[in-house]
Amino acid sequence: MSFQPHYWTDPMKEQFDIEIESILEVDGHFHIRINEKVAKPASGGQAGDRGFLLIGEKKYEFIDTILQNSHTALVMKNSPTSGKGKTILKLDMLWRKAMMANHTSEHILVGAMKKKYPELKLGKIWIDGTHGSVVLEGRTIPLQEVLEIEKEVNNLIHDSIDVKTKVVTADEVNDTVRAREGVTSKNDMIRLVNVGEFDSSACSGIHVTNTNDIQIFKIIDVKAQEENTHIEFVSGAIAARRLAEVYNVALTRKYSYPFEMEQLGAILDKSKTLQLAYDEAIEKLFQLMDEGPSKEKLNEVTFWHEYLPGFEVGTTRHLIKELELEVPSVTLFLSTGKKINIIVWTKGMPKDASHYISEIVESFGGRGGGSAESYTGGFSEVENPRELFLELIERVKERILE
Ligand SMILES: [Zn+2]
Numbered sequence: 001m002s003f004q005p006h007y008w009t010d011p012m013k014e015q016f017d018i019e020i021e022s023i024l025e026v027d028g029h030f031h032i033r034i035n036e037k038v039a040k041p042a043s044g045g046q047a048g049d050r051g052f053l054l055i056g057e058k059k060y061e062f063i064d065t066i067l068q069n070s071h072t073a074l075v076m077k078n079s080p081t082s083g084k085g086k087t088i089l090k091l092d093m094l095w096r097k098a099m100m101a102n103h104t105s106e107h108i109l110v111g112a113m114k115k116k117y118p119e120l121k122l123g124k125i126w127i128d129g130t131h132g133s134v135v136l137e138g139r140t141i142p143l144q145e146v147l148e149i150e151k152e153v154n155n156l157i158h159d160s161i162d163v164k165t166k167v168v169t170a171d172e173v174n175d176t177v178r179a180r181e182g183v184t185s186k187n188d189m190i191r192l193v194n195v196g197e198f199d200s201s202a203c204s205g206i207h208v209t210n211t212n213d214i215q216i217f218k219i220i221d222v223k224a225q226e227e228n229t230h231i232e233f234v235s236g237a238i239a240a241r242r243l244a245e246v247y248n249v250a251l252t253r254k255y256s257y258p259f260e261m262e263q264l265g266a267i268l269d270k271s272k273t274l275q276l277a278y279d280e281a282i283e284k285l286f287q288l289m290d291e292g293p294s295k296e297k298l299n300e301v302t303f304w305h306e307y308l309p310g311f312e313v314g315t316t317r318h319l320i321k322e323l324e325l326e327v328p329s330v331t332l333f334l335s336t337g338k339k340i341n342i343i344v345w346t347k348g349m350p351k352d353a354s355h356y357i358s359e360i361v362e363s364f365g366g367r368g369g370g371s372a373e374s375y376t377g378g379f380s381e382v383e384n385p386r387e388l389f390l391e392l393i394e395r396v397k398e399r400i401l402e
């Protein structure tokens with residue numbers, strides 16, 4: 001079938017003898033029209049080929065390939081002055097192979113997604129030699145589900161499945177084939193790309209011939225927008241490099257701050273918690289400098305209460321012992337270090353410290369105990385410690401006023 005471009009049947013051939021048909025200057029670039037369909041033009045969400053022309057001793061780089069009135073044109077920054085003489089076109093095979101891997105990954109990813117969520121529609125896609133992206137329309141897919149499908153895509157890649165193409169007539173295309181709307185009515189002949197038995201899709205792009213050539217598939221971003229899911233991914237050597245980069249960021253810190261790689265998630269969570277506590281501590285510092293300690297008089301009793309973000313229970317206890325407490329007084333400190341702890345200290349009060357706090361702590365799911373003048377308690381799984389603190393204060397106030 002002579003109408004098939006070269007890159008459909010032999011995508012790994014990298015060098016061709018060609019002829020230049022015309023040179024056109026457009027917006028500071030040059031469009032070099034050539035006589036053979038050997039470089040793939042940008043179309044259908046896939047970037048064009050890159051490479052260079054060799055004319056005599058001189059080398060001219062092209063940065064894109066486009067379709068110009070159904071002719072192939074190379075886009076250049078610097079153009080040869082004339083197209084006379086022997087001209088060799090050499091493709092940038094790193095760019096092309098990366099496109100082939102990214103594009104075939106896209107087929108497998110979308111095929112797997114459609115099997116799991118048949119209602120999904122394929123929206124905009126973009127594939128080039130650095131990465132790929134797809135918009136899946138019709139629903140948002142949770143990250144965990146997307147990552148499950150990533151695993152499936154990698155399994156299919158490692159199954160070494162042959163990717164075969166064939167050109168068929170439009171009426172041979174049934175609904176087991178993924179095709180964009182209108183494809184079969186606009187074209188008499190359709191090119192099918194089959195990833196083994198797994199997926200069949202109408203496509204005019206370039207693909208690897210076996211899934212094993214993709215090596216690795218890695219999703220690098222997932223965004224939910226309205227009813228759509230945007231997925232960005234890389235594959236092959238680029239994916240391997242990206243994975244190594246991320247791994248090494250963790251590895252170079254493994255020894256200065258000892259942790260096991262498996263704990264990376266927990267460490268990130270902890271760093272977020274610490275940052276939050278630090279921000280709160282700064283806020284607390286401002287409040288103390290501005291308003292002084294939070295003390296109020298309840299009849300004769302001084303009630304002093306402070307929220308101490310990031311403090312550990314030992315530090316809080318130490319602090320409270322150092323402070324000069326008025327008589328009579330009730331002092332309540334809530335600390336939010338590794339655990340949420342409460343310390344209540346009384347001076348010259350008619351009842352034991354526990355009387356003012358014990359039942360209240362228990363009513364919020366906490367536990368504690370103490371001696372005559374002090375009580376220490378703790379809570380597990382508090383969602384909003386500051387809110388808890390405010391409620392505790394109110395309840396203790398009522399107790400003091402009883
Ligand atoms: Zn394709």
